[in-house]
Amino acid sequence: DGGITQSPKYLFRKEGQNVTLSCEQNLNHDAMYWYRQDPGQGLRLIYYSQIVNDFQKGDIAEGYSVSREKKESFPLTVTSAQKNPTAFYLCASSIKSSGANVLTFGAGSRLTVL
Amino acid sequence: EDKVVQSPLSLVVHEGDTVTLNCSYEVTNFRSLLWYKQEKKAPTFLFMLTSSGIEKKSGRLSSILDKKELSSILNITATQTGDSAIYLCAVRGSGTYKYIFGTGTRLKVLA
Numbered sequence: 001d002g003g004i005t006q007s008p009k010y011l012f013r014k015e016g017q018n019v020t021l022s023c024e025q026n027l028n029h030d031a032m033y034w035y036r037q038d039p040g041q042g043l044r045l046i047y048y049s050q051i052v053n054d055f056q057k058g059d060i061a062e063g064y065s066v067s068r069e070k071k072e073s074f075p076l077t078v079t080s081a082q083k084n085p086t087a088f089y090l091c092a093s094s095i096k097s098s099g100a101n102v103l104t105f106g107a108g109s110r111l112t113v114l
Numbered sequence: 115e116d117k118v119v120q121s122p123l124s125l126v127v128h129e130g131d132t133v134t135l136n137c138s139y140e141v142t143n144f145r146s147l148l149w150y151k152q153e154k155k156a157p158t159f160l161f162m163l164t165s166s167g168i169e170k171k172s173g174r175l176s177s178i179l180d181k182k183e184l185s186s187i188l189n190i191t192a193t194q195t196g197d198s199a200i201y202l203c204a205v206r207g208s209g210t211y212k213y214i215f216g217t218g219t220r221l222k223v224l225a
Binding site: 004031033035040041042043044045048050056058090101102103104105106107108 | 155218
């Protein structure tokens with residue numbers, strides 16, 4: 001079945017450590033996104049990528065980094081520079097980034113900083 | 115600044131009730147609006163709306179867009195406990211890459 005796989009589902013990090021969240025899709029979608037979800041807030045865009053080897057910052061990119069070396073993969077690194085990284089992270093993809101396209105989401109990764 | 119506001123923030127009803135969830139937006143050159151249901155983890159797609167006045171329907175759920183009022187409603191009739199979830203609304207404008215999400219409406223349906 002086509003879909004988006006995120007791993008790990010749960011992750012604990014000590015302060016000062018970098019962690020990388022994996023996102024893989026087999027939908028043949030061009031565009032991929034990373035969102036952060038906090039209680040009482042809507043989804044906020046961290047980074048997005050329209051094509052391989054290209055990505056742009058979203059609204060809250062500080063303290064995060066991404067890469068897009070393959071169409072299927074869009075990993076997110078939460079660096080030690082991110083002041084409040086405890087959150088639920090959602091990866092999404094769409095056929096293209098423009099137009100009236102539907103976002104398909106992965107199951108999410110919950111990061112907790114100890 | 116583009117924004118999306120959903121109301122109410124939370125709602126508790128009993129099985130069999132009908133609920134109406136609201137989504138209001140301020141977006142430059144509106145292109146499309148999406149509704150999602152989020153139970154535990156991944157938001158699942160419900161509807162995409164692009165044209166005003168055309169109702170989208172799926173079982174007990176329906177949604178309609180009003181471009182004049184810059185809003186959309188999501189109706190759920192004969193609610194069931196399985197409808198308990200967070201309902202998210204997202205809006206995109208033309209020429210932009212991103213969907214702007216509202217804070218969501220948390221619906222709880224009691225047996």
